[in-house]
Amino acid sequence: MTIKEGLNWAKEQLLEACERPQFEAELLLAYHLEQDRMYLLTHDNDVVEDIKNFQDLIQRRAANEPYEYIVGSASFYDIHLEVEEGVLIPRPETEILIDLVADIIKKENITRIAEIGVGTGAISVVLARKFPELHIITTDICDVPLKVAGKNIDTFGLNAQIELRKSNLIDEVPEALELVVSNPPYIAEDFLLESNVVDYEPKKALFGGRVGDELLKQIILDVKARDIKYLACEMGYDQKEPLQEFVNKIGVKSIKFYKDLAGFDRGFIIEFK
Numbered sequence: 001m002t003i004k005e006g007l008n009w010a011k012e013q014l015l016e017a018c019e020r021p022q023f024e025a026e027l028l029l030a031y032h033l034e035q036d037r038m039y040l041l042t043h044d045n046d047v048v049e050d051i052k053n054f055q056d057l058i059q060r061r062a063a064n065e066p067y068e069y070i071v072g073s074a075s076f077y078d079i080h081l082e083v084e085e086g087v088l089i090p091r092p093e094t095e096i097l098i099d100l101v102a103d104i105i106k107k108e109n110i111t112r113i114a115e116i117g118v119g120t121g122a123i124s125v126v127l128a129r130k131f132p133e134l135h136i137i138t139t140d141i142c143d144v145p146l147k148v149a150g151k152n153i154d155t156f157g158l159n160a161q162i163e164l165r166k167s168n169l170i171d172e173v174p175e176a177l178e179l180v181v182s183n184p185p186y187i188a189e190d191f192l193l194e195s196n197v198v199d200y201e202p203k204k205a206l207f208g209g210r211v212g213d214e215l216l217k218q219i220i221l222d223v224k225a226r227d228i229k230y231l232a233c234e235m236g237y238d239q240k241e242p243l244q245e246f247v248n249k250i251g252v253k254s255i256k257f258y259k260d261l262a263g264f265d266r267g268f269i270i271e272f273k
Helices: 003-013 021-033 037-042 051-062 067-071 093-108 122-130 143-155 214-225 240-250
Strands: 073-076 079-082 112-116 135-140 162-166 179-182 207-209 230-234 254-259 265-271
Touching (some): 021 051, 093 230, 093 265, 143 162, 240 254, 240 265
Parallel strands (some): 135 162
Antiparallel strands (some): 073 079, 230 265
């Protein structure tokens, strides 16, 4: 099978699983050949070696396995991060959260923060690269994210800045902090997700409780109780009103909500009294 024939076959296999079947067929063939996509255009009559392995990759994607798990890598911000099953794949929306947190760090000259729910380490790695004086304690309750984040921290040489701890929220972080950032689980447990998400990505990183905002509310209470000045979190598109009511009851200096690129409510920044 030539490269051209392989791409035509792969595109047909991916029609139902992907929004851009041609694009993903090219990505997976380039990954299989250890070449870039331009190589496919200039060598379309070359024979694909080890065609069975390529076909296996396509069948995995056709079964809705996320591309990032298949290739073991995710593009995020200006870097590539190692991923595997058991960690949430970083989303472009989280780049907005990072930029907002970076503005606060710069404005307030913040040097000590914590991240709740490390995942791949995406948030902490990007922030540490932006701010060489920043020290981050980042937590997760699960072993796989701690392992994967550790690899990514090693890759970028950030061990002196980022410390990993196994902890529920910030229970095991007694140090003084100026800001906490988190992309926690915030989906209601009965919400119907697409197969490529719910069948593969870790449920502990997705579902935040029966309603979905229970964990967010607990994080708010924990950070408030510790007299930490700022909290920045992602949230669900339908959680603005209940979270506004919640902080009105407990009392905060301010809460500002922000939207994602699609115009949906996606997160908030709290400044505590």
